[in-house]
């Protein structure tokens with residue numbers, strides 16, 4: 001029998017997780033309840049984050065970025081008209097998660113905590129240089145999304161810690177999008193690409209999903225590519241660097257070899273989409 005506890009503050013949630021050794025945080029429950037029902041996890045207590053007002057909402061920060069509360073549902077992110085320019089990629093990713101039922105249930109904090117290598121938010125957040133706000137028994141801390149995933153389903157989240165928010169830094173002037181290759185609409189990605197292209201057309205940020213334990217980002221490669229986006233050889237070289245960083249697996253959604261082939265195609269086609277958008281604007 002699993003007991004559900006419903007604290008109203010982050011501090012109480014952290015204290016309850018520390019008090020009960022086999023307790024787990026519960027957000028939307030889209031993944032956790034299915035895992036619990038299949039006996040893949042057997043927590044004695046579920047610490048529901050649903051009544052914690054501080055974990056809700058998408059608000060602007062003083063720096064001009066955004067603070068997205070961990071309990072923000074995928075449907076809220078997908079509908080947030082303030083997420084424009086370099087942050088539009090997040091709206092696109094949220095709108096491509098599964099189906100309406102899952103988007104109404106699932107939360108950004110729960111998805112990031114779950115750290116599925118094929119999840120849609122991880123590359124989108126990597127492309128935004130997002131920072132995770134974390135609370136735990138040792139207090140509060142922040143962590144770059146780029147340092148978050150350590151191995152397959154292993155993250156830098158310590159025992160008893162919860163994600164309280166995802167902070168997006170001040171936006172750069174850019175357009176962005178997210179593309180996902182999946183077997184059928186609504187499935188997890190076989191491979192995905194989050195990209196933002198600077199308004200001056202000189203630089204870009206790219207993160208690849210589902211081709212390794214965490215999102216792939218090559219910031220040195222992005223710097224080397226700056227100003228050369230109209231040179232196909234330079235773009236191909238950059239895509240090759242991402243392929244070299246990748247560590248995909250064979251699974252039901254595609255072979256490792258197929259995923260490696262998708263990376264350069266995603267990079268060139270998403271770049272071409274953003275470039276065309278810029279030319280038409």
Ligand SMILES: Cc1cc2nc3c(=O)[nH]c(=O)nc-3n(C[C@H](O)[C@H](O)[C@H](O)COP(=O)(O)OP(=O)(O)OC[C@H]3O[C@@H](n4cnc5c(N)ncnc54)[C@H](O)[C@@H]3O)c2cc1C
Nearest residue numbers: 027028029030031032098106107109110111113119120163
């Ligand atoms: C049928 C189906 C299809 C899906 N398809 C996709 C898809 O295409 N793309 C995609 O990206 N995702 C997909 N998902 C996953 C979906 O996005 C989930 O909502 C998400 O993975 C978990 O979010 P949640 O809020 O429901 O978390 P929960 O299920 O409540 O929790 C998930 C895990 O994270 C932990 N946790 C929850 N919140 C926190 C927190 N704030 N801090 C620390 N730990 C926490 C829980 O203890 C648990 O281990 C799918 C899920 C289902 C059921």
